[in-house]
Structures are given as structure tokens and as C-alpha cells.
Amino acid sequence: MADPLSAAEFIAKLRAEGVKVVEVGNWRTHNRNSKGAWGPVHGVMIHHTVTSGTAATVKICRDGYAALPGPLCHGVIAKDGTVHLVGYGRANHAGLGDDDVLKAVINETALPADSEANTDGNARFYGFECENLGDGKDPWPEAQLLAVERVSAAICRHHKWSERSVIGHLEWQPGKVDPRGFTMASMRGRIATRLGIKPQPAPLPQPSKPVVDLSRLVAAAKSDPARSGTPVTYSGVKTVEVALVDAGLLAKAYSDGHFGRATVEAYAKWQRHLGYSGTAADGIPGKTSLVRLGAKYGFAVVA
Structure with missing residues (x-):
């Protein structure tokens, strides 16, 4: 459990980790805080956008659409590895997910199956949308994967979290498949290496509820x-x-x-x-x- 970074701290931590950042409009105050809590935060969530073209992707993630107003994340990770900051505070990215998954993230233990949608994730996670069609065929350039690794490590380093506080949308909300095209296990391995954490045996999976x-x-x-x-x-x-x-x-x-x-x-x-x-x-x-x-x-x- 932690208070969210301030917007100024957030961008400073990303830059200190080597992330190339672009500030989009009034991102520091663009949020959905009027609709609910932002914090305490417990982890980082990674998504894919099912879009192509950086400009169009950034626009929809900033503005959202009629049924789901923006921002739809805090940062958009483009294919060239640039992170476009589009909002800060509560963002419409995580939706309702599994309370048992949240407990595992907080305790940094093995993730159970996400079988319920009963907990507000928008209040609890930093969120990054990655420019990708999400069809399993659209490539993930190394520059983009490196940016995912760096933004996650920057936030975990500040909060003194391990790589186990970073999850994919597919591990949080039943029915979701993102990010598709790389595994979150492999990404957590990269984040652990960046954080200088000695690799540990994978925790035993916890029994899932009937x-x-x-x-x-x-x-x-x-x-x-x-x-x-x-x-x-x-x-x-x-x-x-x-x-x-x-x-x-x-x-x-x-x-x-x-x-x-x-x-x-x-x-x-x-x-x-x-x-x-x-x-x-x-x-x-x-x-x-x-x-x-x-x-x-x-x-x-x-x-």
C-alpha cells in the first residue's frame, strides 16, 4: 500500500530510469478523480490498445470515447519506446477485477486465477497502454518492451515493490487477453533483473476458488x-x-x-x-x- 507519486515525481522517476517521455497537454491534471478514489496504489498494470498509429493511439487514450471517457491510462508506450503521458490520477484502464488477485499483488505472491470482477482497479494501479493490435501477430519491438520494463521498474523502485507488483490486464479482469504477444512472466523477469533482484523460484500457485x-x-x-x-x-x-x-x-x-x-x-x-x-x-x-x-x-x- 502506498500513496501515488505526485505528477512531478512520476515524470522525474521515469526519466531517471532512462524513459523517453512526451508530455501531452494538461496530462498532470487530466483524470477521473471526480468519479472515485486514486490510491492507495498497489501495482502497475500493462495493457495493449488494439490500435495502430501512435498519433491516433495517443488521442484515444487521452480522450477516450462516449462510453468510456479518458484518460484510459497514465502513459501510452509507442512502438519506438516513447512514453506519451496523457493523464495522471484516476484513469479508466483497469476496471473491475478480482480481489484475490489484488491481495496477491499486495503480498507479492503467486497470482490466482482471475475469476471475479468485484474490485475497483482504477483506484489501485498505475496503468500503461501499449500501441499494439493485440492479435498475437503485431510485433513488439525491443524498444517498446524495454520501455515497458523501464516504466515498471521506475515505479517499483520508488515504492520498494518487486517485479511481482506488475501485472497484465489479462491477470486482473476475467475475459481480458492483454497484453498479447509477450508473457507477463518474461516481462517480470526483465523487471527483476533491472531492479537487481536475485531470481527466486516461482511461488507455488494458490488454489483458486470454485x-x-x-x-x-x-x-x-x-x-x-x-x-x-x-x-x-x-x-x-x-x-x-x-x-x-x-x-x-x-x-x-x-x-x-x-x-x-x-x-x-x-x-x-x-x-x-x-x-x-x-x-x-x-x-x-x-x-x-x-x-x-x-x-x-x-x-x-x-x-
């Missing part, structure tokens, strides 16, 4: 009670039943993967525990109650 699909769970809750036997219509039912057992609401014998009447009654008890009543506590899972069950008993929810 993921429960709300729509499939609801379908099971509505159809399974009428079925005979214990058919497993959706594997996520078992995850929820284990949680209900742990909560003391369901007998272990009914933790069988069948969202039967006993499970409906147990889930209704959970809903009433949260303060719901009447038809809002009918034993059919809703998003809020399921997310709260998962947060307490160790599974993620997708809707």
Missing part, C-alpha cells in the same frame, strides 16, 4: 426437487450444499449434488438469516445471497 454459475444453480433449484433419486444436474450445486452444511443449515447426508427439497429449505434458512422474508426467502438462490454465501464459505459467483 466458481458457481448463478443461472445454472437457479435452474437446478427449480427443477431438481421434482426429480427422483439424486441426479447431479449441475456440479455447482454440490459446492453450495457444502457451504450450507458448513453454515449448519443442511444435514451432511443431503450434500449430494441434488438441489432437492432439503437444500431448498436450507437455502431459505440462509436467506432468512440475511434478513429476507416472504417470497424473497423461498429457497431459490438470488445473486446477493449467493455472493454472500460464497464470500463466507470460499466460492466465487458468476451471473
